[in-house]
Amino acid sequence: MDIYNAGNRVMNTYIYHTLEGYIMIDTGYEHSLKKVEKRANKQGITLSEVKYVFLTHAHDDHAGFLNELLSKYSDIKVIIHSRAMPVLLRGQNSFVGGCSSLIAFVFCKFMGLIGKGKHLFPAIDKQNIDRFIEILPSSLANEETILQGKILFTPGHTSDSISLKIGNKIFCGDAAMNGLPSFKRVTIWIENKNAFRNSWNMLLDEKADLIFPAHGKPFRQEELKKYINHIPKIKLYRLK
Structure with a gap:
């Protein structure tokens, strides 16, 4: 199966083909839809061919640009965790948990200084x-x-x-x-360390060859x- 990436250096937006059509895994930051469209087009994909978005979490x-995507392409449906919808309707990340390292904390504070902290x-x-x-479970x-x-x-990150x-x-x-500002493959934000570790155990149990992070x-x-x-050694640095 061919895997396409219409994202950029910051955020991967993977696309792959099924019998249903193309599946997009996550979208990207607000205002980046046009760039994703261009990158997809260069790989022979038009987003009108995308039938589903698989949303790994609501951040x-x-x-x-998920709402913009749905407004522009009326055939796309979105597959989500049952806990994602309240966050999607609010339009803001949860601040439960904390940064997984001091460098991640400094990065998050910098994001706040440039107006991205909310x-x-x-x-x-x-x-x-x-x-x-x-x-x-039924579906x-x-x-x-x-x-x-x-x-x-x-779970664990969210x-x-x-x-x-x-x-x-x-x-x-x-x-x-x-990649920076993360270390040892740990994401920069963790809501629950125990759940995060358990999720890694689950990923290991699957015995996949490759892990494709966002x-x-x-x-x-x-x-x-x-x-x-x-x-278990990680100290979480709270932002609020």
Whole structure:
């Protein structure tokens, strides 16, 4: 299966093809839709061919242009965790938890200084709510058929974090990260350390070859095993 990336150096926006059409994994920051369209077009994909968005969690960098996307492309539906909708309707990240390192804390403070500290994004229009598919035990098999993959519940970064396994690849959202200001594949924000560690154990149990994070390049699954014992030692730096 071919994996396309219509994102940029900051945020990956993966796209792949199924019998249903194209699936997009996450969107990107607000105001970046046009750039994503251009990058997709260069790879032979028009976003009108996208049938579903798999949203790994409701944060401003993952759902930033989601409402704009739905307004422009009327056929797209969105598959989400059942806890994501309140955040999407609010249009702002949760501040539960904290930064996973002092460097991450400084980075978050810098984001505040340049006006990005509130982590706001356009809330979902209520007229678009019926285009969201919440993953429930009774419907899980149907969503996995649509996605042609296995949905993994990977909380820790956020309570609504989900990942997607396709073949020997896992698209983990922010359940892991590969690049500054993160270290040892740990994302810069963690709501719950125990849940985060348990999610890494789940990812390891899947025995995938490659992990595709939302931030940074893909990496070998063995790196999670290498760094997992670092997680209990993490001190969370609160922003509020």
